[in-house]
Amino acid sequence: MNKNIFTKIIKNEISAYKIAETYNHLAFLDIYPLKIGHTLVIPKKENIEKIFSLTKNEFLSIMSFTRKVAIGIEKIIPCNRIGIFVLGFEIPHAHIHLIPMDKESDGDFSKKRIDLSEKYFKILSKKIKKSIEIEK
Structure with a gap:
């Protein structure tokens, strides 16, 4: 299988520029960011292409992790809010x-990346x- x-x-x-990690999840800075602090959060579980293909517990777990990461980003990057996007086409x-x-x-x-x-x-x-x- 191609990785x-x-x-x-x-x-x-x-x-990668990792900012948070647990046994099941990883967060790292996007190297082609739309804005400074643009971060990607992923499950470590392989072969899951769509966020809603996660089980209910996996979904709730990654969203809890994502919340902690977003709160941390907001402490460092001045902004009005942290936007959350789930696209996954690329x-x-x-x-x-x-x-x-x-x-x-x-x-x-569609904007030019930083x-x-x-x-x-x-x-x-x-x-x-x-x-x-984050608790490990």
């Missing part, structure tokens, strides 16, 4: 986008990671 990029990140075959693995937003158009996925340096991503991921309260 998608999220499976490779889960298995540490490629690096990668066949269930995932949630968390985007710091000041206006509705900040969630427009280009950030590796150094900036490292600093940002460390700051956000420290602000997230």
Whole structure:
């Protein structure tokens, strides 16, 4: 089976700017963000392409994890709110986008993405990671 990029990140075959992790979930910064702090939250369970294909308990668990991550992001990134988006067309693995937003158009996925340096991503991921309260 061909591994998608999220499976490779889960298995540490490629690096990511991880900000939170549990046995079942992983959150990391999107390397092509719409806004600074744009984060992806994924289940570690493989072969789940759609968020609603998760069992009820898996869905509730990832949403609880996502809430904790969003609260942590909001502590570091000034914004009016954290937007939550579930699209999943680009990668066949269930995932949630968390985007710091000041206006509705900040969630427009057709917009040009922000280009950030590796150094900036490292600093940002460390700051956000420290602000997230996750039980392992």
